Amino acid sequence: MTNEIGWRLGCFFSILIIMMLLEWQKPARHSPIKARTRWFANFGLIFVSSVVARLTVPIGLTALAISNQQQGFGLFNNINAPSIVIVVLSLILLDILIYWQHRLFHKVPMLWRLHRVHHADIHVDTSTGLRFHPIEIVLSIVIKIAAVGLLGIPAIAVLIFEIALNGLALFNHANIRLPQSIEKPLRLILMTQVLHRIHHSQKVSETNSNYGFSVIWWDKLFGSYKNEATKTDEELDIGLKEYPKAKQNASLFGLLMMPFKGK
Template sequence: MMIDSTTEVWIRLGVFIGVLALMMCWEALTPNRKSPVSKLARWTTNFGLIFLGSLVVRLLIPAGLGAVALWAQQHNIGLWNQFSVSLWWSIPITVVLFDCLIYWQHRLFHRVPLLWRLHRVHHADPHIDVSTGLRFHPIEIGLSIAIKLVAVVLLGAPLMAILIFEVLLNATAMFSHANIALPKNIEQLLRKVIVTQTMHRIHHSQIVSETDSNFGFNLSIWDRLFASYTQAAKNGDTGINIGLKEYPTQKSNSNLVHLLLMPFKNKPTGYK
């Protein structure tokens, strides 16, 4: 199937809206936990960040990463474009490699203090639901796009691989952050392959050792492979305290300007 960059954007938008709507309905019907702050206040700020992040992406790469992939292909740039490799091989390998890249990018944003200042906007959310999966500071979004852009060019990633990866990344981020709980036997089976809600909620714990684990967004293998996997939260799934102790729940999460300025304020004590 041949697609162009415009089709890629519409496919991504359609899947995004579909998964977002599905997760929001699921959360409304069977929520896993109750939010300690107003849903309206959280969603106003979270979706405000999502909107600003989308603007950053459009400004940095107006036609999307797919256009960059097509440009690299047309100019014979990148690893895959140097060899006659079947798309049946290059596409799945590229998707897996990009998933690994995002895993290490995530670990880097936890490890480097300057990058953590940006990423803590995501972790300061005192509740976790589908909107948290897309709540990132616009500068972090810009840096992530830059990292992926370099990877696309160096690898000469096929357009279809980029489409599949971006769709999976957005969909699984919303899925793993959703305020739901799968039946235990299904969850245990699924987490052998993909990151589940119970697995990722541990990453949003206020206990530092738990926060610095379970970095995966899509495939769960990376945490096991690179020794960052936590099987279960110390206080159990229902006992996890979500967010960061340094940020009062309502004050830190009901004001969009506050979240935008959070990385530039004095580093809070007691963490990192």
């Protein structure tokens, strides 16, 4: 697709810079670790993940979507419906898929070993939205490849979804607190920063809630929505109790090895 990389990188870095500037100007919470220490590990992890993903899954999702369309493979490539309807349905189905993928990574012990790298961060900011183990990234890509292939999702829907997935992950992990006049109506649709920090609580019942990365609809529909935590947003204990030390969360090598150590 023309200018796909430009669109994706342009949106990604624009949102990243805006969120980091807002965090710097008016942070919601103060980090127990120096930002540059956490950022080296978190941004380093996304670099490693990108390299590993490129080497293990060389085909891109949009390229796959275009190939499927040309060959008439997949559900949506074999039904007669307006393009806008297919795109909207594709976005909804991909969103639900990622919601259930997220829940699965919390419920299956072997998958939780990978996903706890994300939750072990003892502070949540924009960089946390990029902090995922390379194996989890690869598994997520494989799941999306299967969905794009079987459903015949069009390339434009893939591009929109990937931009939204990355952009909203940066947005709802940002260490900011929106004014109540904005946050209150916004949380009726989107997963705001306050709602998502509940998901990063050390309390298990709160960690296992608010799985959505974009809208709150699926959490409400499938019974995992939590409107507020037992503690205020300022006092909420972030991270995992089994990783309380700063050095366990600020080492790139430690994060890469985390799934293979401990219970």
